Amino acid sequence: MIEIRSLVKRFGPFTAVDGVDLDVARGEVLGFLGPNGAGKTTTMRMVTGFLAPTSGRACVCGLDVGEDRIAAQRLLGYLPEGAPAWPDMTPAELLDFAAQARGMDRAARRAAVGRAVERVQLESVLHKPIENLSKGFKRRVGLAQAILHDPDVLVLDEPTDGLDPNQKFEVRRLIAEMSEGKAIVLSTHILEEVDAVCTRATVMAKGRLVADGTPADLRAKDPRHGAVRVRLVDAGRAGAARATLAELASVSAIEDEDGALICLAAGGASPADAIYATCREHGFDLSELTPLEGRLDEVFRELTGAPARGERSTVGRTTEEAVR
Numbered sequence: 473m474i475e476i477r478s479l480v481k482r483f484g485p486f487t488a489v490d491g492v493d494l495d496v497a498r499g500e501v502l503g504f505l506g507p508n509g510a511g512k513t514t515t516m517r518m519v520t521g522f523l524a525p526t527s528g529r530a531c532v533c534g535l536d537v538g539e540d541r542i543a544a545q546r547l548l549g550y551l552p553e554g555a556p557a558w559p560d561m562t563p564a565e566l567l568d569f570a571a572q573a574r575g576m577d578r579a580a581r582r583a584a585v586g587r588a589v590e591r592v593q594l595e596s597v598l599h600k601p602i603e604n605l606s607k608g609f610k611r612r613v614g615l616a617q618a619i620l621h622d623p624d625v626l627v628l629d630e631p632t633d634g635l636d637p638n639q640k641f642e643v644r645r646l647i648a649e650m651s652e653g654k655a656i657v658l659s660t661h662i663l664e665e666v667d668a669v670c671t672r673a674t675v676m677a678k679g680r681l682v683a684d685g686t687p688a689d690l691r692a693k694d695p696r697h698g699a700v701r702v703r704l705v706d707a708g709r710a711g712a713a714r715a716t717l718a719e720l721a722s723v724s725a726i727e728d729e730d731g732a733l734i735c736l737a738a739g740g741a742s743p744a745d746a747i748y749a750t751c752r753e754h755g756f757d758l759s760e761l762t763p764l765e766g767r768l769d770e771v772f773r774e775l776t777g778a779p780a781r782g783e784r785s786t787v788g789r790t791t792e793e794a795v796r
């Protein structure tokens with residue numbers, strides 16, 4: 473439902489978006505991750521027709537946003553960064569105005585506004601000036617505006633920014649609920665949001681997409697994916713256990729962390745069973761044996777050029793190389 477091809481945006485000599493290709497299908501909730509200034513908002517503004525690309529194109533439901541902007545915008549809902557709105561209007565007035573701008577008659581407007589208000593729970597502030605609302609409610613007004621016409625494609629720039637934990641939960645629930653019939657793209661700095669709501673995640677850095685996959689795919693890029701954390705009842709025997717476990721074929725290397733041994737997987741099956749059996753055999757009493765999935769924050773830091781765990785650069789290399 474969204475097709476992005478070789479999308480480029482230059483501001484003078486600066487390239488903010490540098491050849492992005494991306495497809496998003498119905499039913500997908502795509503998390504758009506990246507550090508500040510990576511080009512997420514610029515990409516979203518081009519996809520929604522609010523900024524013309526320098527080259528390349530974006531299509532929404534088969535319509536080229538550059539050539540058919542108005543028709544494409546009918547099919548999409550957009551929550552811009554910060555959700556700008558007229559401060560002296562009330563949510564009721566703003567939403568009615570937005571529905572009019574979308575060409576709805578009075579009855580359709582009433583139904584659409586009522587539905588959106590109920591979905592984002594705006595009833596209590598419906599007739600208060602937007603300038604007097606908390607950041608969270610302002611964000612929700614923006615979200616109601618974006619979903620007013622029940623669009624097939626939703627582009628949400630940091631939809632949970634400024635919301636308290638309960639509101640974040642509600643918005644994520646709403647996104648998950650709506651995802652079945654729509655293609656949804658959301659940008660976020662909150663990695664837990666990717667797990668909570670996204671079926672797929674892309675990471676953008678310096679205008680380029682540097683990763684694309686399910687949250688589990690991304691996590692698997694962490695060298696600690698598949699590793700096992702081992703803690704002994706008698707910490708004094710950790711050195712002996714380390715030497716013994718390092719001999720296992722399923723363990724490629726062992727790192728120390730807060731008194732625990734992190735046994736990195738050599739690839740293939742988890743080393744957990746072999747570690748357990750070896751510890752029993754040698755009388756190393758275990759207080760912990762935890763398989764590790766890998767961490768999104770580590771992968772994110774690595775992909776976006778920040779120093780990862782222990783200042784080492786490891787993603788993309790084999791586990792064996794990583795620990796050398």
Ligand SMILES: Nc1ncnc2c1ncn2[C@@H]1O[C@H](COP(=O)(O)OP(=O)(O)OP(=O)(O)O)[C@@H](O)[C@H]1O
Pocket residue numbers: 483488506507508509510511512513514515553
């Ligand atoms: N109108 C503009 N003129 C000049 N430079 C711009 C303009 N809009 C964006 N930029 C620059 O383009 C780069 C990408 O900005 P963008 O807002 O897309 O990043 P982002 O990934 O959304 O960041 P954030 O997470 O902070 O919202 C930044 O360096 C920004 O300063």
